[in-house]
Amino acid sequence: MRIIAVVGQKGGVGKTTTAMNLAAALARANNVIVVDVDPQQSAARWAERAGDNLPFDFAADVDPDNIIGLRNLDDYDVVLIDTPGSHENTGVLSAVLRVSDFVVLPLEAATMAIESVTDTLVEHVLPAGLDYRLLLNKIDRRRGGRRLEDWEELLDRGEFIDGVTGLPRFKNHIRLSASVEDAPFDGKVVTQYTDTRANQAAIFDYSSVAFELTSLWANQKKGA
Template sequence: MKTKVISAANQKGGVGKTTTLVNLGAELARKRKVLVVDLDPQGNCTKTLTGQRHFQFEETVAAMFDKPKVVSIVDLIRPALLDGEPIQNLDVVPADFQLSRIIETSLTKINRERILEKQLAKLGETYDFILLDTPPNLSLTTLNAIQASDLILIPVDSGAFSLDGINPLLEAVSEIKDDEANYLILRNEVDVRNAVINEFIEDELEITKDKVLSVTIRRSEHVSQANAVSAPVRFYKSGSLVNNDYRKLASLIAG
């Protein structure tokens, strides 16, 4: 099986990119080997999958972008942890808050949008899936993720403004990817009781309905609780109904 690279992206913050990626990764790791690369300087993905808030700069993806000819992504990979114990089949490349500064200085590098793509090529087919978490903007890390991705997953939540980040993102995608962009929209934090907002979101997405996934992720307090204790939901609350949604998403993504 060829490694499939998937990025979670949306210029609008707070729509659940990181949460979606963490829980998708945890579900895929039941049967497949998964690497999560944190490309967001906030490092929330790193915190959830390692329980650690701080890493040495040279241990993070920021060091790779700083000196891509010296630092290899292979040396930055570490196992995802739950209460200090490795999670089977799930690895992570941590981020560092200095990543935003490094990205600014990387703007002068030749082929700057392909730094990550070239690094991922070093992994060969070690992983079945590589998941890329991006910041809520079109910074160089997001552009690198788009360039390296086979699929761009765009989460939108039930907020009236969550769709605002889609068009600028798709414009960037079409510029970077000459062929037809492969993207899918995921409705996240769906509350079936909120008929007004659900109808609004559905109307807004009508024009791209062929790109909207049939799977949706329900709103659940267990998700935010799991984030607070640095754990994917399936480990925090195995009986939570939202796990069924993430499982369906993983099944659909895995094909």
């Protein structure tokens, strides 16, 4: 079993959206559960709208004392945890990181977002000694400003943490799309939308990230 913490302490980066849609992509080949420990309960409201239609199991529990029990969910291949989205619940985040195997940090292509995710890495993820990847999210190539390739190079070569060149990131990214934006309100995940060109793009993006994750785990297992 793998426990993945989806972490983002800056509002609006797509933390909950990442947790739910990545779970949907992983659920195509794995038994998956999403656990919402964010007091804002955005994922819980999403799951409530979905009813029994999600392709994975769902639970909500914001009690830090219960988080250690996530290691006992032996019926699942993957547990994705939607963590608190602010700096006010560091106790919950610390408890989550203690039981996690991997951290996904959604990131918008914006300078302030990089600064926020760097703070989270330095304060929480790196001290926990966890493997992690940044996930470029909400990418809109129609918008002006830096190109995606420029952001990728910046993440690969920039020194955001003293003495460290570059930040590990997924090779794939998530494009901005109507299905991704509408899914929480529709009570769906991207894999449940009809097969249009726009929806195919969203499904492809999350499926590609899921494949990266499972490939990474497979390589780690071989090297163990």
